[in-house]
Amino acid sequence: MSEDASSMRQLRIPTRLRGVDPAVATAFGCIILLLLAGSIYSPNFLSPDYLLQQLKVASFLGVIATGMMAVILLGQIDLSVPWVVTSGAMMACAATAYGTTGSVLAIPFGIFCGAAIGLVNGLAVAYLRIPSMIITLATNAVAQGLMVVYTGGFSPQDSASPAMRFLATGYTIPGLPNGVLVWLCVGLAAVFMLTRTTFGRSLYAIGNRERAAYMSGIDTRRITLLAFVISGGLSALGGVLLAGYASKASQSMGDAYLLPSIAAVVLGGTHVLGGKGSYLGTVAGVILITLLQSILSVMQIEEAGRQLIYGAVIIGMLLLYGRQKPA
Amino acid sequence: MNKHASGDRRFWYAQQKGTLFAALLFVAMFALYVSNHPAGFTPNVVQTASNKATLLAFVAMAQCLVVITAGIDLSAGMVLVLCNCLASWLVVGTPLQTGVGVVVVLLAGLGCGMLNGLIIIFGRLQPIVATIATSAIFYGLALLLRPTPGGSVNEDLADAFTSKLLGVVPASLVVLLAVIVVIWVPFSRSAIGRAAYAVGSAENAAYMSAMPVKRAKLTAYALGGLLSAIGGLYLTFFSYTGEAAFASGNAYTLYSIAAVVLGGVSLAGGRGSAVGAVFGALAFRTIGDLLFVFDFDPLWQPLFQGVVLMLAIGIGCIGLSRVRNRLEWFQ
Numbered sequence: 001m002s003e004d005a006s007s008m009r010q011l012r013i014p015t016r017l018r019g020v021d022p023a024v025a026t027a028f029g030c031i032i033l034l035l036l037a038g039s040i041y042s043p044n045f046l047s048p049d050y051l052l053q054q055l056k057v058a059s060f061l062g063v064i065a066t067g068m069m070a071v072i073l074l075g076q077i078d079l080s081v082p083w084v085v086t087s088g089a090m091m092a093c094a095a096t097a098y099g100t101t102g103s104v105l106a107i108p109f110g111i112f113c114g115a116a117i118g119l120v121n122g123l124a125v126a127y128l129r130i131p132s133m134i135i136t137l138a139t140n141a142v143a144q145g146l147m148v149v150y151t152g153g154f155s156p157q158d159s160a161s162p163a164m165r166f167l168a169t170g171y172t173i174p175g176l177p178n179g180v181l182v183w184l185c186v187g188l189a190a191v192f193m194l195t196r197t198t199f200g201r202s203l204y205a206i207g208n209r210e211r212a213a214y215m216s217g218i219d220t221r222r223i224t225l226l227a228f229v230i231s232g233g234l235s236a237l238g239g240v241l242l243a244g245y246a247s248k249a250s251q252s253m254g255d256a257y258l259l260p261s262i263a264a265v266v267l268g269g270t271h272v273l274g275g276k277g278s279y280l281g282t283v284a285g286v287i288l289i290t291l292l293q294s295i296l297s298v299m300q301i302e303e304a305g306r307q308l309i310y311g312a313v314i315i316g317m318l319l320l321y322g323r324q325k326p327a
Numbered sequence: 328m329n330k331h332a333s334g335d336r337r338f339w340y341a342q343q344k345g346t347l348f349a350a351l352l353f354v355a356m357f358a359l360y361v362s363n364h365p366a367g368f369t370p371n372v373v374q375t376a377s378n379k380a381t382l383l384a385f386v387a388m389a390q391c392l393v394v395i396t397a398g399i400d401l402s403a404g405m406v407l408v409l410c411n412c413l414a415s416w417l418v419v420g421t422p423l424q425t426g427v428g429v430v431v432v433l434l435a436g437l438g439c440g441m442l443n444g445l446i447i448i449f450g451r452l453q454p455i456v457a458t459i460a461t462s463a464i465f466y467g468l469a470l471l472l473r474p475t476p477g478g479s480v481n482e483d484l485a486d487a488f489t490s491k492l493l494g495v496v497p498a499s500l501v502v503l504l505a506v507i508v509v510i511w512v513p514f515s516r517s518a519i520g521r522a523a524y525a526v527g528s529a530e531n532a533a534y535m536s537a538m539p540v541k542r543a544k545l546t547a548y549a550l551g552g553l554l555s556a557i558g559g560l561y562l563t564f565f566s567y568t569g570e571a572a573f574a575s576g577n578a579y580t581l582y583s584i585a586a587v588v589l590g591g592v593s594l595a596g597g598r599g600s601a602v603g604a605v606f607g608a609l610a611f612r613t614i615g616d617l618l619f620v621f622d623f624d625p626l627w628q629p630l631f632q633g634v635v636l637m638l639a640i641g642i643g644c645i646g647l648s649r650v651r652n653r654l655e656w657f658q
Binding site: 135137141142149252262263304306307310315 | 399446450452453455456457459460461462463464465466467468469470471474573574577581584585588594595626627628629630631632633634636637640641
């Protein structure tokens with residue numbers, strides 16, 4: 001994308017839309033396209049019930065992708081998502097087994113465990129300068145090991161606390177599932193954090209050039225640490241929601257969330273090497289992936305076909321707008 | 328003259344430090360393993376250990392080739408699974424049919440690697456995301472081939488490749504050595520291979536020096552696919568079936584990264600060798616097996632493996648204490 005091309009494009013689009021990131025616009029365009037394509041297959045795809053149901057399913061991925069985005073903006077990556085999600089869910093369920101106090105503390109305890117794993121990641125990446133791709137892989141293995149030892153290799157018997165179930169499946173506002181509400185709160189907080197706080201701006205600065213950020217007085221190590229703690233905590237929150245939704249935790253419940261969360265962030269126009277991206281894009285990416293998975297399963301395409309189309313669509317969309325500048 | 332030789336030696340040492348560390352780690356771990364094994368150092372123990380470890384060693388070599396160019400291949404495990412499924416259809420029947428089947432499986436792996444390379448180089452996508460997406464495609468293809476586990480393999484061939492040569496040397500180890508000699512040594516010594524290293528350490532500089540940047544990257548990805556395919560063939564030889572197992576594909580990908588790191592290959596690119604990666608894989612597998620000889624509950628295995636992995640990584644950051652200027656943190 002050369003300078004000429006972008007200035008040409010600016011001439012054609014109305015002033016109101018000039019601030020819109022082309023990646024985010026494309027992602028939302030693809031969502032509409034998907035819905036239209038789905039509605040040709042069955043008119044149910046445009047019904048409010050179906051859309052709300054999709055939003056509810058998307059909220060789990062949305063919460064997890066929010067944490068992933070903070071880390072990707074730094075130019076790092078968090079591969080410990082699968083077992084942080086599972087640990088969060090299992091620990092929250094485990095706390096529930098300890099009477100009333102336990103069940104009150106279940107949700108904070110689950111999130112705390114996730115944040116603790118995130119803290120290990122952050123310390124290693126920020127202070128020991130270990131590449132995030134390796135250390136998060138190792139903490140993932142350790143978290144898995146801890147959970148396997150704790151559960152004895154079986155799905156734990158503890159079930160989710162009523163509060164967790166309420167958080168995932170209840171309705172505080174009629175018609176709006178609580179899961180979506182949680183995602184909304186997390187999302188609003190993320191938007192505020194990314195655009196209105198020094199922490200958020202520092203994330204972008206470090207992602208662009210950590211050396212320059214350090215020279216301009218940002219405590220880059222503290223910011224990196226915080227980003228990983230946030231990612232861990234949000235992954236665990238995602239796990240807590242999932243456990244509430246299924247009313248129990250299970251082994252490998254988090255496996256299905258690592259790659260989609262990275263894909264959602266990147267499809268939303270966030271640069272995978274950091275420093276560029278908006279939360280709106282991540283929202284678009286999350287909805288896009290959830291819709292794609294849902295439409296493929298509604299069309300009763302077999303798992304094999306679903307995976308094929310899923311992979312091809314991600315590559316196709318990235319080719320549309322995720323390309324790097326030519327060397 | 329003497330000075331020259333010692334300089335050469337120091338250069339060689341600096342180049343091979345990671346590989347030597349991995350080899351030492353493996354020898355130490357394996358000695359510990361064998362000395363505590365009830366059967367002791369017998370051909371059978373070595374055969375079982377080497378059969379288990381070669382699978383990971385092939386995928387680790389595949390990962391290593393790509394990592395040297397500063398890329399990453401998150402689809403390596405899925406290529407292995409896909410080739411396992413393909414082999415369970417094709418590597419059967421008469422010797423001729425079996426032979427054709429093996430060639431087709433290897434070509435399929437090469438094709439998968441090439442697809443990765445083409446998308447990354449000409450589509451200009453980030454390797455992490457692009458290979459995540461292609462791994463979904465490969466898994467989909469594997470599921471198409473084997474919706475349920477099944478199939479078979481030419482058992483004579485399978486037994487030949489997993490047995491002991493002359494009753495002593497495990498055949499899998501010989502094959503591993505042959506693959507290193509046939510694929511890695513020519514690659515690392517060719518102009519393309521040197522270009523792959525150059526691309527890994529400074530892509531712009533390599534481009535400016537008129538090195539075949541694109542060809543080097545494409546070769547690395549394609550050979551990576553081929554090596555994963557050999558791994559897939561071997562998986563079929565052990566299991567006699569094909570299975571599109573999502574979890575095991577992902578595990579191979581993640582373990583291959585771990586093995587590469589243990590083997591002293593820098594994830595930033597341009598440093599390390601496939602021999603190191605192979606030793607990393609062997610060491611990683613031996614660590615997993617250590618628990619059994621010490622009579623621990625198998626439940627502790629994942630935790631133990633994770634902790635050892637973490638410690639091995641921790642050793643890598645000792646260099647940090649030598650940094651004189653804080654700005655060197657941000658390379």
